[in-house]
Amino acid sequence: MIQLKDVSYVRLGSPDLESAEHFATSCLGLQIAERGKKDLYLRSDERAHTLCYSEGDPRSQTVGFEVEDEVSLQDAASTLESLGHAVHAGTAEEAEQRKVKSLIGFRDPSGNHVELVVRPERSGRRYFASRDAGITGFSHIGLNSTDPARDERFWTQICNARVSDRIGDIPLMRVNAIHHTIALVRAPKAGIQHVNHQVESNDDVLRSYYFLSERRVPIVFGPGRHPTSGARFLYFRGPDGMIFEYSVGVDEIEDEATHRPRQFGFEPTSFCMWGSKPAGMTLPDN
């Protein structure tokens, strides 16, 4: 079994790095770690980077997960190859671009581009945000799935993800104590549906709601509260249509051995217990 330790980074292609930088710093509030010619590295926590915009096609989207060590990485490669997934062994240059020791790349059954990495870099200096959004770190992603039941099997049987809760047949899956690190979203094609950053408090969620509204950033869902994880949330749209989420208060699964996934009906109140309705953002389709 492939042991994912945590989600490590997201890489997004963008034709316009200047707009991406403007949004990432003045709206989202991340810290610029490094500006390359064709890459923009952004920090959100103690890690050297958690988001990278790379000049190119916005359909090029990658999520990186950390695994224990080189041995685990090689085992993962063999497992994936034996199941018929094409595995790309990352070059030294690719590892350097990602600020990791080594990596492999493959596609999940829906065709999402996934990378497994060893020893992603931390930063000695603390995180210092470009605006006071209260971000405490990159936390999870929403991942498109053309077949949630099949992809749930991939993430939970080939990898070590566990289902924390389901809304309809949409699983919210964890790889550590945090309620979810991967939320599958039914969609016609592969892609990252949203990128989540945690913030310090309810105050930060509501402050950002007014702050982003004033700057005409499209708010696509919230402010609201997920009854599944308990998190207070705000979803908004960034460059190239990518959706970003701030949230606070995601539950931790206290007892790994006895936790049973709860079933929520596929209805609006399962996504927001306050009564907010998505606007310009499709909910995971049942």
Add this chain to the structure above:
Amino acid sequence: MNNGRALPLITSVCYVRLAVSEPSASARFMSDIFGLQRVADQDGEIAFRSDDRFRTVSLGRNSADGASIGVEVWDDKALEEIGRRLRDLGFNTREATSGECRRRYVQSALLAEDASRNRIDLVVRPSRSGRRYFPARDAGIVAFHGVGLRTIDRIRDLAFWKALGAEVSDFVGDIAYLRIDGMHHRVALYPSKRNGLLYAAFEVEALDQIMQNSYFMQESQIRILQGPGRQPASRQIFLHVEGPDGLIFSYVNGMAEVGDRPRLARQFPLHPTSLCDWGSESKDVPELGAPG
């Protein structure tokens, strides 16, 4: 708050009596929309509960004895002391008749007016209810919390409240937040061009209910006059909703407890960031706004 007395003179703001043009239509707003429990209809006033008190809101028609704010006084001795202090300061007071007491569901009362001619009832032994509170809608209300009052004579009105034992917790510009128990404030005085009640605030269980009520009001096409927001001075989360005849009803939660140690009132500038930490603004209620 005790001003050297062993016992406080007043303990709470215990009701608002409101004059509206159409009491029965307004009553539907109070129960079905805002979420209070309708409990009585007598002496031309419709009464609503929000907690263990018999009633905290009454709706009546515009009439001579139509609108007032109730303040619970410790006992009749305290009531006499208050009467003496207010008369010494030159405020109008008179004892309530038995009919006026009945209409107010209290045993005895001194009917007073502040300098802005806001009618303040100083009442002893307001009625409680034996049955628990059971509202028409799950708005999450747990108690009547306090009021905002418009003032056209802030210095004299402040003197009125100080005579009752209230202390200023903080100022925003000339808005004064007044403390009468351990909470940051129960009464707030807002400089205005006219007198009257600015808002009646009801405490809800948590942020969840503030937000649920916010979406409920949007869906019910009820105007939100400000919020969801958070008052920096008191840390209180609020949602100001427009009720009948332009009255403002508010859901609140999370006010800071100050305790009874003497405390210097802090001054905040009259600026939008002093009125809401999150960034909400009131476009239509001048008293709730500040020049940006």
